[in-house]
Amino acid sequence: METASPDGDPVPLTGFSDAQRQAAIERWRLLRPHLDDDVPLSQLATSCGVAERTLRRWRAAYQSGGLAALVRRPRADRGRARMPEPLRLLIEGLALRPPRRSIAVIHRQAASVATTRGWPVPGYSTVHEIVRNLDPALRTLALDGTKRYREVYELVHRREASKPNQIWQADHTELDLWVIDPKGRPARPWLTAIEDDHSRAIAGYAVNLEAPSALSTALAFRQAIWRKSEPAWHVCGIPEVFHLDHGSDFTSSHLEQVMADLRVRPMFSKKGQPHGHGKIERFMETMNEMCLAHLPGYAPKGSKDRAAQATLTLAELDTAIGRFIREVYNLRPHSETKVPPQARWEAGAFIPRMPDSLEQLDLLLCTVAKPREVHTDGIQFLALRYIDPVLADYVGEQVTIRYDPRDITEIRVYLRHPDGTGDTFLCRAICPHLSGETVSLKEITAARNARRKQLRGRLATRAIVVDTLLALHDEPLPAAYLASTGLRRWSTSNQGAPATTHDTDETPTPGDGPRLKRYW
Template identity: 65%
Template sequence: MPEAARAQALHRWRVLRPHLHDGVPLPRAAGEAGVALRTAQRWLTRYRADGLAGLARRARADRGTRRLPEQLRLLIEGLALRPPGPSAAHVHRIVVDVAKHEGWPVPSYATVYTIVRGIDPAMRTLALDGDKRYREVFDLIHRREADRPNEVWQADHTQLDLWVIAPSGKPARPWLTVIEDDHSRAIAGYAVNLGAPSAIQTALALRQAIWRKSEPGWHVCGIPDTFYTDHGSDFTSQHMEQVAADLKIRLVFSQPGKPRGRGKIERYFSTINQMCLPTLPGYAPRGTKDRAGQAKLSLAELDAAIGRFIVAEYNQRPHSETGQPPQARWDAAGFLPHLPDSVEQLDLLLLTIAKPRKVHPDGIHLFGLRYLDTSVLGEYVGEAVTIRYDPRDVAEIRVFHDEKFLCRAICPELAAQNIGIKEISAARNARRRGLTHGLTERASVVDRLLAVHQPPEPVPAAPQGEPARPTAPALKLYRED
């Protein structure tokens, strides 16, 4: 019973109570309450028949309906649903003219306004905002949550609201790739890059997510049952299909242009932008003026800062939806994650950058560098091999022969450093620019000095006995012809 109807029934019951419980005659009880006797008799009859519910005012059977022709009501609604959505006053003016012409009762402005306001919001959204907006707001969503850790992992990319210093020395906004466990909300892996999302970024983040972590408080690892992503080209590549088949992972993609059910990982991106990045130099939230000049961090420093935030803060803080810290919720299941046999096997599947090379007597050549392993490669001099490497650290490469892992080869010049391809490329370009500048400078000095110290060319003397002939003018004048 609605609250208003219930209050009304209680009021009428109080009028009848002296008669029902105290034996007061009904005319006296009605008179003391200021109610007509006939009305009190009608209330008493309804109370004895239906109890307290009988004392509530009965709703009219035609409540909510209007005595308007159905075609007139449809006309009002149809006009209101025409893009871009006219005002009720505009609809009323048109309806008045049509109603007079058709001989229908002319509705008041209040009636038209009430009909317009009563249009189904879903119908209004579909008519005025389009099919896409309707699906976002009114389509039914099955927001399923995984029952256990590693049942479903989600992955996505975002461009961070922060500027860093690129290897070239210029400021740039980096991209973040994240892999999240659906059940625990724990972050399983991530990758920070300057380039747009690509298959290699996804593979590197997935490699970190699957393999054991070196950080003592970060236990999330293993091969997931399902990998849920959007329809980006990096996720739908043939390589990812092969990886999923080899690791027995089920790939699930959201429909193109309809990223439904991806709010969990989008929420994590908001957390990064609100809780991690504002503490770092170069933070530039959207809508603020350009802050590229405030960039101070390198990409490696940003990578380390995000890693610390994930391990020490995000994975340890209770989640608002689950009520548990993500890492604790992942650990609570007490299960043994399924892992590849070795990190070499995982690299063979995930690292997409593979190049054929030949083993030379002085090692393997890559990026103008030399990679050595005296214990194994000496037996394969002259043989064709396949090398695989992590683009974030090319101080070491992995060497395969006939799909069999041979060894790790080290570049002596980079052995104690973590140097990526972009750093090497930037260093090479800087070196080349320096050499080019040096050549240009030296060439200009040579040209200038030779022009000063070189003796002038002698002018041939005119033959004796003949006057020197005047030099002909460069411009031909007709009067001298």
């Protein structure tokens, strides 16, 4: 049977909780002697201890709505204090207005307004109950801002790849571990990791002391794509989609060109909304808890003398991370898929798409392309001159050069075809000044910046001297000093001819001023 809700709609008995249905049955059991055996309600009220008026009301409800009508419904205003609606809105508004106020402050302000308006003054517990019953999402949006609300409450569409190498994700993190850099100083390294979305297997990684860049991402991408030298690490191939955020290292023209050449579709998360990277971020947490925490030099935030704990080199850390990925993470059942990442990646029984050769992959990932023109003295690049005998036949031609930022002692030169059919490799041009050396772009940039800083310091020193002397030259001397010394000012416009002495009302006497005559 059904009964009507407060709004007039019928509510079936199954729409109530077990406790409510059990309470309705207990009431029916109390009424049963009267309903079945015609026991008077007065006698029933005496025996069961329930008021006769209450029993009459139950009987009327049961006869009109059945067992569902005996269900005790909570008050419509349950959990809401009885007070004027404007006062309630005032309390809620104070609780939602930044900066965050304490309950005591809200209670005092609400009591003051209630007294002024002639409303009943709410108690402290009443105010506390109103604030406590506010929607947590509403409080987060009002007090913590849109970004925090989006992170905690906003619905996220989580992509799920249906097969291996369909979607790869990449991310960077600064490790909570200190190592010794090549100069013997403590430093915190960065980890770049690439994960297969379907299997959760780590396809490649890179550890660097520099902040994330397009080159560090390209090096991790290279390891992820090419076949591994370790027999137990099988994850490789070119993905269909590369899921990235809006970091400068991911949005660089270099990486964009690489993905275009490899026919990989980039997928960027919304700016300021790095949702969808939870899987790769979960790996970073696992790496921190299961690998780094057991290595010397591990120093999470809050540790004392964090830099003093550095003992490992970058190469030793790289070896430890690679061993953890191959022997622990990829072979351990994943908490979500319940299958080891390596086994889930291999279960697809597919042939991954691979580049034609490792040299072609290196050419795409580890070099940067720039357009240039061949001049009579070679190719000018980064204020350096690169030459090769082959370039003698291509003076005035437009070419494309490729260089490795880690070593700019040589460049690769390609002839650009106007019809867009592709570039033809011409030669490897070298810089005579850098021949026999290995010089990185970072070293060149640092040397130039140091030289520029040195020259600017010299310019600043001379500017200070010039400004000081000119200020002294233009500053007029006091009249009393000129009178006491008999100083004559020489006119520069008179080619050294002496100018007239300054007129003074007092004639200097031998006893006035120093005996030594001074000149300006």
